[in-house]
C-alpha cells in the first residue's frame with residue numbers, strides 16, 4: 001500500500017509538506033458480525049481511485065492539485081480498543097499539522113477513534129452520521145469499540161445528527177435523539193430534510209459516511225446491506241450544501257467490503273471521496289495556505305466533550 005500514491009498522482013502533489021489533504025487508510029475488520037472483508041476496502045478504493053478521471057466536471061476543478069498525502073495505514077489490530085487508540089493518535093497527529101484529514105476504513109468502529117480526535121481539536125463539533133444503521137449501542141459483544149457502537153460516544157459528547165437510518169434495535173431508542181435523526185422512510189417523503197438537518201448543525205462538522213447508507217442497488221459491496229437507501233444525486237446534493245454552508249473539518253468513509261466480480265461499488269466509493277474533496281476545496285486556490293482552524297486551547301472548553309488535555313490515551 002505504501003508504494004503508491006493516492007490515485008497515482010505524481011510526487012509533486014503527494015508529498016506531506018505540500019499536501020493540504022491527508023488520507024489515512026485503516027484496513028480493519030475485527031468486529032464485523034456478518035460478511036467479512038472491510039479490511040480489503042482501502043486497497044479496492046485506492047485501485048478504483050487510480051482508474052478514475054481526476055477532473056471533476058461539476059465543480060470544474062482538479063482537487064488533487066491541492067495535494068493529497070497517502071499516510072501510512074493504521075494496521076493495529078491487537079484489540080478493538082487498541083485499534084481505536086491508534087486511529088485516534090494518527091488522526092490527531094495530522095490535524096495538528098494543519099491538514100484536512102480524511103480516513104478510509106475498514107469497518108465503522110474505526111470512527112470512534114477519528115471522531116474522538118476531531119472532537120478534541122474542534123469546538124462545538126457536529127458529527128454528521130450518514131448510515132443505514134443507528135450504531136448507538138453503548139457496548140456490543142463485550143466491547144465499546146464494536147462497529148455497532150460507532151457513534152455512541154459521539155451521541156454523548158457531540159452534536160450528533162443521523163441521516164439515512166433504517167435499521168436499529170429498540171434499546172438504541174433510549175440513546176437516540178429522534179429530533180436529530182432522519183429516518184430513510186421519512187426522508188423519502190419529506191422534501192425539507194436536507195435544510196432541516198443543516199439547520200441543526202453547528203459550524204464545525206465532521207462527516208462519518210458508512211457506505212451502506214447508499215441503496216444496495218448502487219452499493220452492493222458492503223458488510224450489511226439494507227434496502228431503501230440513498231441514491232447518488234440526492235446524497236451529493238446534500239453533501240454539497242453541507243460543505244457550502246458549514247466548516248467541514250474532516251470526514252471518514254467506512255464499510256467498503258469489495259466484491260471480486262462487481263467493482264462498481266469500489267468506483268462509487270472512490271467517486272464519493274473525490275466529490276467530497278472537490279466540494280471542500282471548491283473556492284480554494286491551489287497556492288493558498290490551508291487554515292483548518294483547529295484549536296488546542298479550546299479543548300477544555302468544548303461543551304460537548306468530556307475529554308480534556310490531561311486525558312491520556
Ligand SMILES: [Mn+2]
Pocket residue numbers: 108131132133210212213224255
Ligand atoms: Mn451501517
